[in-house]
Amino acid sequence: MSYNINALSELSEQFEKLPGIGRKTAQRLAFYVLGMSAEDAQRFAETIVRAHREIKRCKVCQNLSDTEVCSVCADEGRDRSTICVVEDPRDVFAFERTKEYFGTYHILGGLISPIDGIGPDKLYIKELLARLNNSEVKEIIMATSPTVEGEATAMYVSRLIKPLGIKVTRLAYGIPVGGVLEYADEVTLYRALEGRSEL
Template identity: 50%
Template sequence: MYGAASIQALLDELERLPGIGPKSAQRIAYWILNADKASALRLADAIAQVKSAVHFCPQCFNYAEGDLCDICASPKRDRGMLCVVSEPRDIAPIERTAVFGGLYHVLGGALSPMEGIGPDELHIRELMGRLASEDVREVVIATNPNIEGETTAAYLARLIKPLGIPVTRPASGLPVGGDLEFADEVTLGRALEGRRPL
């Protein structure tokens, strides 16, 4: 950018964002330059606000603003159901289904010996603490259906089952609206193994 050093500084910051290359950064920078001041500052304020107000929920390790996150604080949630996820970002897609009405527990990752992530790096101790003190009827382990996620799920299941709490896992199978023709063999194999009576 030629003419003003602070525009270059903005471009540098924008290019550090995920999925933003030089062209997108330039388009966004020009949008900010042309936007009215209040509108552009709302974005700056939203970033600052998130960094000052958001912390981890001490109960479930989701993002939170108050003492607890909105989900843990809600009186409407079923406290007998607990869904274990790897990251806070995994909560949004589950909430959008409106099928699960319980609480969450965010592990903060998944077991990965390759990356040096063992049980002590995840919020597993806190999970076991919740299971010991709260009255949980079922634990749904919704870690990702990949190697790390499956390993984590198996590890947690072995840990939780002795407590006498049922442990479940979302079904693997064909995506709704998908084509048999384009399904990979692992997914289709899982779908066949998990076939259900009609």
């Protein structure tokens, strides 16, 4: 006869649904939650429900926001002549951490992947094109992942934009800082050569 507590098992199963969480980690998290005070557990649950209810997509760039227009799009100090196109809201956080990019963003909401049944119509491409009616935009930076899907998406979007007379650029990819050349694959080395800059 196996030892089982239904509520604990269900809590553990919910944690296990999170990305990167295995069975043992899920169990640890479940026991941690059980060790919380009733007030802390209630606040934790309410925070999840509130975030799910209040966070929506920005009506301009499709980023996550708790207001109709996100803080980046609302910031008058941002350079509106440049839009950095990314696949996911997490990519915006990565760019913002650099404190080097001052333009705006557009989130596609994924990448074109026929194998997974994701076509261009399932991404926020129409919304991007609608933003380009504004002649203020001079450059689109395609910052999708350097994968087959990322490259295909970047090429598809750039083909739609180029006829509008807007410059389309692609992020340079190459050797990471501290990387060793002999361990780099051919594509990474090719990208590093292609994206080289003058010293």
